[in-house]
Amino acid sequence: MQPSLRNPIRDRRIFLQAGLLAAGGALTSRSGLLATPSEKAVSANDMISVGIMGVNGRGRSLMKSFASNSGARVTHLCDVDTRATDRAAQELIDQGAAQPTITGDVRKMLEDKTLDAIVVAAPNHWHAPATIMGCAAGKHVYVEKPCSYTAQEGEWAVAAAQKHRRVVQMGSQRRSWPGLIEAIAKLKAGDIGEVLYSRTWYNSRRGSIGTGVTGAVPDWLDWDLWQGPAPRRPFKNNVVHYNWHWHWHWGNGELGNNGIHALDVARWGVDVTYPQRVTAGGGRHRFDDDQETPDTMMVTFDFPEGRTITWEGLSWSPLGPHESRFGISFHGTEGSLVIRDAKYVQFNLQDKPVLEGGGGGGDHVHLEDFLDAIRQGRRPNADILEAHRSTLLCHLGNIAYRTSSVLHTDPDNGAILNHPEAAALWTREYETGWEPTF
Ligand SMILES: NC(=O)c1ccc[n+]([C@@H]2O[C@H](COP(=O)([O-])OP(=O)(O)OC[C@H]3O[C@@H](n4cnc5c(N)ncnc54)[C@H](O)[C@@H]3O)[C@@H](O)[C@H]2O)c1
Numbered sequence: 049m050q051p052s053l054r055n056p057i058r059d060r061r062i063f064l065q066a067g068l069l070a071a072g073g074a075l076t077s078r079s080g081l082l083a084t085p086s087e088k089a090v091s092a093n094d095m096i097s098v099g100i101m102g103v104n105g106r107g108r109s110l111m112k113s114f115a116s117n118s119g120a121r122v123t124h125l126c127d128v129d130t131r132a133t134d135r136a137a138q139e140l141i142d143q144g145a146a147q148p149t150i151t152g153d154v155r156k157m158l159e160d161k162t163l164d165a166i167v168v169a170a171p172n173h174w175h176a177p178a179t180i181m182g183c184a185a186g187k188h189v190y191v192e193k194p195c196s197y198t199a200q201e202g203e204w205a206v207a208a209a210q211k212h213r214r215v216v217q218m219g220s221q222r223r224s225w226p227g228l229i230e231a232i233a234k235l236k237a238g239d240i241g242e243v244l245y246s247r248t249w250y251n252s253r254r255g256s257i258g259t260g261v262t263g264a265v266p267d268w269l270d271w272d273l274w275q276g277p278a279p280r281r282p283f284k285n286n287v288v289h290y291n292w293h294w295h296w297h298w299g300n301g302e303l304g305n306n307g308i309h310a311l312d313v314a315r316w317g318v319d320v321t322y323p324q325r326v327t328a329g330g331g332r333h334r335f336d337d338d339q340e341t342p343d344t345m346m347v348t349f350d351f352p353e354g355r356t357i358t359w360e361g362l363s364w365s366p367l368g369p370h371e372s373r374f375g376i377s378f379h380g381t382e383g384s385l386v387i388r389d390a391k392y393v394q395f396n397l398q399d400k401p402v403l404e405g406g407g408g409g410g411d412h413v414h415l416e417d418f419l420d421a422i423r424q425g426r427r428p429n430a431d432i433l434e435a436h437r438s439t440l441l442c443h444l445g446n447i448a449y450r451t452s453s454v455l456h457t458d459p460d461n462g463a464i465l466n467h468p469e470a471a472a473l474w475t476r477e478y479e480t481g482w483e484p485t486f
Contacts, residue, residue, distance in 0.1 A: 090164055090422050099124030099149075099157045099187075100167045101178055103136035104289050106192055106219075107169030111136055113411045114167070115143050119419050124149045126157045128270040129289075152270050154178055158185035165422060168192055169219075173298045176201030177277045177484045179432075183212040184486045188422050190415070192219040193312075194304045194439040195432060199462070200475035201484065202436035202443070208486040209432045215421045217428035218435030220312045221414035227390040227406025228313060234385065234405075235317045240394065241382030246318050248310035248376050249360045250302060251368035254343070256335040257294060260286035277482040286338060294339040296450075301341025302361040304442040306374065311349075311359060312430075312438035313376045313387065320351040321437055322462040328449035334364040347445035352459035359445065437462075447473045 090096055098120050100111045104127070115122045122140055125148045127133045133150050140148055151157050157166070158181060165188040168178045176196040182189040189209075195218045196202035209216040222228050235243050262282040265271040271283050278298060293299035315321075330345035343363040350356050366373055372388040383402070384395045390409035396402050414429065421428035440462045448455045451470045457463060464471040478484075 094164075094423075096120045096419055096422055097123045097162055097164045098167060099126060099160075099163050099165070100136075100169060101126045101154050101157070101174070102132075102168070102170035102192075103127045104129065104132045105169075107167060108132075108136050108139070110167050110169055110190070110219075110411065110415070111140060112143060113415050115140055115145050117412070117415055117419065119423075120415075121145070122148060124151070124157050124160065124163055126151050126154050128152045128273045130268045152273060154181065154273075158182060158187060163187060165190065165215075165418075171274075171292045171298050172300055172304060173197045173278045173292075174276055176205045177482070179205045179216060180208040180484045180486050183208040183214040183216065186212065186214070188215040188418075190217050190219065190418050191432075191435075193435075194218075194300055194308045194442055195435040196439055196443075197298075197300065198474065198476050199440050199443045202439050204484055204486070206433050206436050208484075211486060215418065215426075215428055216432035216435075217414070217418040217421065218430045218432065218439075219411075219414070220309060220430045220435060220438070221409075221411050222309060222313050222390075223316070223430040223434075224414040224417045225390045225406075225410075226408045226413070227392065228387065230405055231385060231387055231392040232313075232317050234392075234394065235378055235380070236319065239383070240378065240380030240385050243318050243378050243380045244355055245379040246314035246355075246357045246376060247360070247369070247379070248307070248314050248357065249362075249368050249372075249374065250306040250310065251362045251366050251373045252364075253366045254363045256337045257286050257291045257339050258337050260284035260338050275479065277478050277484070279477055279479050284338075294341045296340050299341065300442055300446060301345070302343070302363050303341075303345060303347065303359065303445050304439070307347075307359050307361055307445070308439055308442050310374065310376050311357065311441045312435075314357045314378075315438050315441065316434075317376070317378050318351070318355050318357060320353055320355050320357070322351075322459050323349040323441065323444065323457055324352045324459040325350040326441075326444040326448045326455040326457060328445050330361075330449065341446075342449060345445075345449065347441075347448065349441055349445070357441075443474075 098114045100107045114120045125133050166182045168191040175191050179189045179191045262284045265283045328347040330342040333344045345361045347359045370386050376387045378385045386393050391406040393401050394403040417429045447470050456465045
């Protein structure tokens with residue numbers, strides 16, 4: 049999958065903003081191959097050394113997957129929770145790996161010249177800053193979704209990957225699932241006619257996060273480094289772990305949590321890049337607690353090509369369309385196609401299933417693609433540029449929701465037009481000394 053650079057104005061703006069115009073011409077070749085890496089090259093037979101940032105839930109799972117890959121070695125673990133690193137290190141050793149180097153400070157991990165790649169599985173406010181730091185330190189980066197906490201950070205991450213000629217892959221693993229690649233190929237071949245609309249959804253039954261209490265930081269946690277780029281706040285006992293997702297200061301709500309997975313597939317299948325209008329509705333209907341982000345949300349993205357994508361997220365009600373809690377449906381002039389997990393069903397215009405296909409999922413193929421991309425000096429399946437474009441949909445949906453606005457956006461780059469209050473949410477404030485630089 050080669051991302052097409054169809055938006056030269058936006059791409060130029062990225063370089064201008066980052067002061068990288070001079071470097072812009074030499075970034076990628078037309079074939080999508082990265083220019084020759086300036087740092088340590090990884091040859092076809094080398095083991096790729098991987099360090100994991102954040103080893104609680106997702107990072108721990110990725111650690112195990114990388115450790116079981118014959119082409120990779122997990123050599124470094126980094127977490128600000130000492131309980132998490134202790135547990136992960138033991139599991140890694142039990143899996144047959146050598147004792148990893150352990151640190152709580154990602155900057156120390158990045159100093160190690162023997163390290164080839166990092167996985168960023170810390171909370172969202174760390175995703176782009178750590179990606180940028182990783183690229184600047186000469187590391188390839190597997191960054192969990194969403195690839196940024198703000199739209200601005202997404203642009204910076206793209207620019208950093210290009211400037212430092214690094215492979216940067218987002219953890220939108222569906223881009224590498226054979227069943228979904230097959231389904232999208234059918235859409236692109238016109239099997240359901242012209243695809244005009246895609247519906248995406250997520251349903252689950254999450255509990256309340258309650259009302260937190262501010263107080264002393266537990267002795268197992270480095271709260272300062274957990275916050276990193278985010279302006280400082282007192283420690284509150286219902287944020288770490290996981291529930292930061294539902295606080296705007298660190299997370300992007302369900303849209304940035306599960307919406308990104310579905311919207312990325314929808315944008316891929318409908319074959320659109322940036323929207324021209326974004327509307328959002330919903331609210332916090334289920335619990336009266338500390339959650340700030342909506343538990344019920346509907347977002348509509350209209351694209352200049354005359355295509356529409358919608359997202360419906362219900363974080364408290366498990367019944368979703370097509371008897372599925374998570375899915376993507378595509379609607380064409382000659383039929384429709386529904387994706388559930390890694391499988392798809394194609395329907396004709398009489399709503400009769402005419403074909404079933406797909407299968408194969410998990411993380412392994414996506415990690416394999418990342419490692420191959422490093423060895424081959426090519427863009428990975430979920431390259432940061434495509435990742436940014438999909439993640440931007442989440443940011444725009446959240447901005448529309450937070451400002452109760454219809455957003456009109458520049459179809460050439462996604463920028464918010466004629467709405468200073470909404471445009472202000474394109475970026476964030478940083479803790480002094482933590483502004484991303486590259
Ligand atoms: N691709 C997928 O299917 C998938 C699935 C689950 C989660 N995720 C993503 O993975 C990320 C992590 O999710 P999670 O559920 O494990 O979250 P979590 O809150 O449970 O774990 C995050 C970990 O990062 C650590 N951390 C925080 N700051 C750090 C720092 N400065 N340095 C090192 N470690 C730091 C925390 O201590 C914690 O151990 C999220 O951004 C989420 O969106 C992706």
